[in-house]
Amino acid sequence: MYRAWFAAQDDPHERYSLTDVVYYSRSGGLLEVQHDLDALRQRSAAEWRQLFESRWMRTTWPYGSGVWGKKEWVCPTVADENIVSMFEGGSNLFWAERFGREIGVADLWIKMCGNSHTGSFKDLGMTVLVSVVRQMIADGQPIRAVACASTGDTSAALAAYGAAAGIPTIVFLPKGKVSIAQLVQPVAHGALVLSLDTDFDGCMRVVREVTADPASGIYLANSLNSLRVEGQKTVGIEIVQQFDWEVPDWIIIPGGNLGNTFALGKGLLMLRELGLISRLPRIVTAQAANANPLYRAYRTGFTHYEPITAAPTLASAIQIGAPVSIQRAIATLQAFDGIVEQATEQELADAAARADRTGAYACPHTGVALAALIKLIDRGVIRRSDRVVVVSTAHGLKFSGFKVDYHERASTVVQGTFANPPRELPADVDAVRRAVAQFIGG
Numbered sequence: 034m035y036r037a038w039f040a041a042q043d044d045p046h047e048r049y050s051l052t053d054v055v056y057y058s059r060s061g062g063l064l065e066v067q068h069d070l071d072a073l074r075q076r077s078a079a080e081w082r083q084l085f086e087s088r089w090m091r092t093t094w095p096y097g098s099g100v101w102g103k104k105e106w107v108c109p110t111v112a113d114e115n116i117v118s119m120f121e122g123g124s125n126l127f128w129a130e131r132f133g134r135e136i137g138v139a140d141l142w143i144k145m146c147g148n149s150h151t152g153s154f155k156d157l158g159m160t161v162l163v164s165v166v167r168q169m170i171a172d173g174q175p176i177r178a179v180a181c182a183s184t185g186d187t188s189a190a191l192a193a194y195g196a197a198a199g200i201p202t203i204v205f206l207p208k209g210k211v212s213i214a215q216l217v218q219p220v221a222h223g224a225l226v227l228s229l230d231t232d233f234d235g236c237m238r239v240v241r242e243v244t245a246d247p248a249s250g251i252y253l254a255n256s257l258n259s260l261r262v263e264g265q266k267t268v269g270i271e272i273v274q275q276f277d278w279e280v281p282d283w284i285i286i287p288g289g290n291l292g293n294t295f296a297l298g299k300g301l302l303m304l305r306e307l308g309l310i311s312r313l314p315r316i317v318t319a320q321a322a323n324a325n326p327l328y329r330a331y332r333t334g335f336t337h338y339e340p341i342t343a344a345p346t347l348a349s350a351i352q353i354g355a356p357v358s359i360q361r362a363i364a365t366l367q368a369f370d371g372i373v374e375q376a377t378e379q380e381l382a383d384a385a386a387r388a389d390r391t392g393a394y395a396c397p398h399t400g401v402a403l404a405a406l407i408k409l410i411d412r413g414v415i416r417r418s419d420r421v422v423v424v425s426t427a428h429g430l431k432f433s434g435f436k437v438d439y440h441e442r443a444s445t446v447v448q449g450t451f452a453n454p455p456r457e458l459p460a461d462v463d464a465v466r467r468a469v470a471q472f473i474g475g
C-alpha cells in the first residue's frame with residue numbers, strides 16, 4: 034500500500050492528511066506532499082519503468098493520463114472513481130530541428146505542454162487537486178466550492194475540471210491582464226468569474242483571505258496548495274521517459290509564481306531517488322525582464338530576495354512580483370546547478386516569432402524560455418552539442434492577440450522584426466502572380 038501526506042517544509046514531523054483542509058504549517062510555511070519512499074522502493078527501477086511504459090497513452094481508466102499513469106508517485110490515496118481526468122500529459126516532445134540549427138543547438142526539443150485540454154500545463158496539477166476535492170466531498174467533508182487567483186491559465190484549468198466534477202468554481206482574475214481566450218474559458222465553464230481591479234498579487238491576497246477560514250467551505254486551488262505540484266512534477270518525469278529514460282543536459286522553463294520550477298525539480302529528484310536515473314539535468318528558469326524577482330535574487334547569488342511590483346508584460350501569465358514558491362524554487366535551482374535568465378519584451382516576441390517560422394506556435398511565455406536559450410547559447414553556457422528541452426507552457430492559440438499585434442505591427446510595446454502581415458490585393462491574377470513571384474523568387 035502506497036501512502037502520501039502533507040508535511041511542513043520546515044518540520045517534516047508536522048504532518049496532515051492530503052484530505053485535510055490545510056494550506057500552511059503551524060509556523061506559516063508551505064506544506065509539501067511527501068511519499069512513503071520505502072514502500073515505493075519495494076519495486077525496482079526496472080519494474081517502475083515497465084509499469085509506466087505499459088500504461089503510457091492507453092485507455093484503462095485513469096492510467097492513460099500522463100499524470101495518473103504515475104499515480105503511485107503522485108497521489109496514491111485518491112480512489113480511482115473520484116479521479117477527475119481529461120487525459121492530461123503525454124504531450125508531444127517536438128524535435129525543433131530547424132529552429133535548433135538556426136540558433137546553434139541541434140539537439141533541441143520542445144515539450145508541448147500547451148497541447149492539453151485547457152491549452153496549458155496547468156491541467157497537470159489541476160487534475161490532482163480537483164480529484165482530491167472530489168474525494169473529500171465523497172468522504173462527507175463540507176466543501177462547497179473551489180477558488181483560485183490566476184493570471185489566466187490556472188483559472189481556465191480549475192473551471193474545466195470543476196465543471197467536469199460538478200464542483201462550483203470561483204476565479205479571481207486581474208482585470209484586463211489576461212487574454213480574451215483565457216477570460217472566456219472559465220466563463221464558458223460556468224464559473225463565478227470575478228475580475229478585480231488589481232494585479233495577480235492583489236488577487237492572490239484576496240483569495241487567501243476568502244479561503245482562510247475552513248468554515249467558509251471554499252477550498253484554495255492555487256499552487257501554494259502542494260497537491261498541484263504533485264501533478265505538475267510529472268512534466269520532468271515524462272521528458273525523461275520520452276527520451277527512453279535518458280536525461281537531457283538542460284531543461285528550460287518560464288517562471289512566474291515558481292511552483293513549476295519547484296515541481297519540475299521534484300519529479301526529477303524522485304526519479305533519481307528511486308533509481309530510474311543517475312544524473313540530473315541543469316534547470317534554467319526564464320523570467321520576463323518586467324517581472325523578474327527571481328532573476329534579481331539570482332544576481333545576488335541568492336543572498337538577497339525582495340518582492341517587486343511586476344510591470345506589464347506580454348508574457349501575462351508570469352506577470353508576478355511576489356512569487357509564492359520563491360524559496361523552494363531557489364532551493365531547486367541550487368540543487369540543479371540552475372541558472373536564471375531574463376528576456377525583454379522585444380526578445381520574447383522575436384524568439385516566439387522565429388520559432389513559429391520553423392513550425393512551432395509559441396505562446397509569449399515559451400518565447401521567454403526560447404529567448405533565454407538563445408542568450409545562453411550566445412554566451413557559450415549552453416554548448417552546441419548539448420541536448421536541450423524547452424518546456425512550452427501554453428498553446429499559442431490562447432494568445433492570438435499577441436501574435437496579431439506583432440504581425441500587423443500594431444504593438445505599442447515591440448517591433449514586428451519578423452512580422453509577416455497578410456498582403457491585401459485586388460482579385461487580379463497578374464497582381465497575384467507578381468506577389469507569388471516575389472515570395473518564391475523568380
Ligand SMILES: *Cc1c(COP(=O)(O)O)cnc(C)c1O
Nearest residue numbers: 186289290291292293398426427
Ligand atoms: C503558470 C504559467 C507559467 C509559470 O508557472 P509558475 O509555476 O507560475 O512559475 C508559465 N507559463 C504559463 C503559460 C503559465 O500558465
